[in-house]
Amino acid sequence: MSDFVSLALVWWASFVGSMVATLSFVVFLGLVYKLCIYPEFISPLRNLPGPKDHHILLGQHLNQFKSGDPEEPYMAWMRRWPSQPLIRYYEFLHGDAVLINSPKVYQEVMNNHCYSFVRSVPFRRLIGDIIGEGLVFAEGDTHRVQRRALGGLFTKSNIRTYVPGFNKKAMKLVQDVDNAARGPGKVEIKHLFAKVTLDVIGIFAFGIDLSQFKLRDEFVACYSSMFDLTQYGMLLAAVNLVVPVRWLPVKENNKFMHASVRLRQIMTEITDRRIRDMQDAKRCGTLYDNEGSLRKKDMLTYMVETRYMASHDPWTKADLVEQALNFLATGHETTAGALTFALHLLFQHPRVVRKIRAEARTASIFAGDFNTNDEFGGGPSFNQVDSLQYLDNVLKECLRILPPVAGIPRVATKDVVISGQVIPKGTTLMPVPAVMHHNPAIWGPDADEFKPERWEKPAGGAIDAEHYAWVGFGHGPRACIGRALAELNVKIVLLQLVMRFDFRPVNTGKVPVVNPSGQLRPRGNVWMQVRRANAKFGFNKETNQYYCL
Numbered sequence: 001m002s003d004f005v006s007l008a009l010v011w012w013a014s015f016v017g018s019m020v021a022t023l024s025f026v027v028f029l030g031l032v033y034k035l036c037i038y039p040e041f042i043s044p045l046r047n048l049p050g051p052k053d054h055h056i057l058l059g060q061h062l063n064q065f066k067s068g069d070p071e072e073p074y075m076a077w078m079r080r081w082p083s084q085p086l087i088r089y090y091e092f093l094h095g096d097a098v099l100i101n102s103p104k105v106y107q108e109v110m111n112n113h114c115y116s117f118v119r120s121v122p123f124r125r126l127i128g129d130i131i132g133e134g135l136v137f138a139e140g141d142t143h144r145v146q147r148r149a150l151g152g153l154f155t156k157s158n159i160r161t162y163v164p165g166f167n168k169k170a171m172k173l174v175q176d177v178d179n180a181a182r183g184p185g186k187v188e189i190k191h192l193f194a195k196v197t198l199d200v201i202g203i204f205a206f207g208i209d210l211s212q213f214k215l216r217d218e219f220v221a222c223y224s225s226m227f228d229l230t231q232y233g234m235l236l237a238a239v240n241l242v243v244p245v246r247w248l249p250v251k252e253n254n255k256f257m258h259a260s261v262r263l264r265q266i267m268t269e270i271t272d273r274r275i276r277d278m279q280d281a282k283r284c285g286t287l288y289d290n291e292g293s294l295r296k297k298d299m300l301t302y303m304v305e306t307r308y309m310a311s312h313d314p315w316t317k318a319d320l321v322e323q324a325l326n327f328l329a330t331g332h333e334t335t336a337g338a339l340t341f342a343l344h345l346l347f348q349h350p351r352v353v354r355k356i357r358a359e360a361r362t363a364s365i366f367a368g369d370f371n372t373n374d375e376f377g378g379g380p381s382f383n384q385v386d387s388l389q390y391l392d393n394v395l396k397e398c399l400r401i402l403p404p405v406a407g408i409p410r411v412a413t414k415d416v417v418i419s420g421q422v423i424p425k426g427t428t429l430m431p432v433p434a435v436m437h438h439n440p441a442i443w444g445p446d447a448d449e450f451k452p453e454r455w456e457k458p459a460g461g462a463i464d465a466e467h468y469a470w471v472g473f474g475h476g477p478r479a480c481i482g483r484a485l486a487e488l489n490v491k492i493v494l495l496q497l498v499m500r501f502d503f504r505p506v507n508t509g510k511v512p513v514v515n516p517s518g519q520l521r522p523r524g525n526v527w528m529q530v531r532r533a534n535a536k537f538g539f540n541k542e543t544n545q546y547y548c549l
């Protein structure tokens with residue numbers, strides 16, 4: 001009997017041993033195929049140009065993390081192959097990825113074949129907890145339905161109705177900056193802009209003055225915990241792109257998850273209260289005005305009425321919370337980034353500042369002494385802001401030089417042919433706005449220079465023809481839904497500040513940014529010296545325009 005048992009044990013051990021050996025051999029063969037044979041000899045992308053300095057397992061993830069800037073490696077590849085529309089690189093375990101490097105490819109991916117691609121898993125891991133499961137992560141038909149449901153809120157004609165509220169918030173900002181101008185003479189703009197853009201989103205999306213309820217400061221603190229990462233926090237975020245590690249009980253993760261939970265708590269409270277108030281108002285017959293329109297016009301009220309209270313296919317309360325979080329994050333972070341980079345850039349180009357002031361003066365937007373008799377009144381009207389062509393060019397140029405969105409990767413859900421090239425299912429396509437915006441093959445040898453005048457080219461010039469070369473707000477069915485709101489907000493705030501103050505960056509040159517990140521977020525504070533402007537205006541009778549000295 002004991003002989004039989006030991007025989008059986010020996011047999012079992014050798015069986016397990018040979019199974020392990022076979023399995024290891026199969027895994028080894030699989031890895032050889034995945035890491036060498038498929039990418040080098042079989043992948044339809046094998047003949048595309050691209051960098052070869054990747055890590056054998058981590059692909060370009062390691063170089064991207066080490067570069068210290070979410071755009072830097074892509075920019076280097078664009079500079080090396082400026083005329084190649086597609087540049088191939090590797091992700092984790094030699095997963096195929098392609099950088100979009102021409103307006104035509106951008107158009108085909110983001111417009112013509114938009115729904116053949118979905119957001120990538122690493123991108124969802126990077127920001128999903130922060131921005132919520134709303135429109136940004138909806139796919140296919142769900143995306144089409146949500147976009148249709150919300151699109152009407154973002155039209156220019158609706159946005160213009162918010163101008164008085166936005167002006168009020170911009171004036172509050174002016175007061176804060178003026179306190180700094182009369183006091184320490186310097187001001188930290190990143191957090192100041194985060195506050196004003198949150199205030200604006202509060203009015204537009206929730207019909208609430210967030211600053212009054214002290215919610216704004218709590219939101220700023222939550223976003224700061226999630227975005228302003230320490231070196232170790234950035235390392236965790238980078239590892240999390242490849243393997244999920246948010247569950248690890250370390251300080252950085254706890255801080256991140258605490259902020260994520262708190263954001264949802266606050267938003268759930270706001271949504272709960274709004275639903276209750278609207279149900280009460282409906283019972284009392286006060287939900288609508290005499291014309292049958294909702295009395296409150298903000299986005300949350302609209303979503304509760306049209307989607308939560310809908311009899312057909314309603315959204316749940318959790319859906320509303322995720323959508324609201326989506327707009328809170330996408331709306332304020334990008335706009336605050338745009339403002340921070342624009343102000344920093346503008347005041348390194350005094351000539352541009354003078355032209356903005358002269359144009360505003362010509363459009364009768366005056367900067368008076370706001371402590372006594374403020375000629376701005378409540379601020380410029382929508383039509384006044386809309387008429388400022390030079391300011392519009394400046395904004396386009398700011399967003400060209402420093403686009404706040406660093407890049408949102410897509411993954412092909414089936415084989416797609418783009419620009420004659422087969423893109424196999426599962427390939428990551430990477431649109432990086434800065435890559436499109438700095439390519440000398442598209443913009444010419446002065447691609448890196450800040451020149452708002454380049455937008456004055458007559459219609460039909462190179463830039464018009466290359467519509468998809470400027471992608472600050474994206475294009476196609478997934479283009480930025482908040483563009484009109486963002487442009488108006490940035491222009492109003494910039495005008496108010498540029499007309500009243502002279503700034504000077506404490507540190508000139510490139511602002512260091514957080515990495516990894518889907519957006520360009522300054523790392524640390526951004527300080528500017530500030531004093532009240534003493535701009536002098538003159539009037540040119542020949543051109544019938546003001547000029548600024």
Ligand code: HEM
Binds near residue numbers: 136405431474478487
């Ligand atoms: C200067 C400020 C802004 C910039 C530069 C910007 C840029 C962008 C870009 C480039 C995209 C397209 C991303 C892609 O490739 O898929 C996008 C999408 C989006 N943006 Fe903005 N954005 C700004 C402000 C806003 C504002 C104010 C809101 C809302 C209040 C907003 C809401 C969204 C949403 C929801 C999407 C996803 C749209 C979809 O997938 O259908 N953004 N934004």
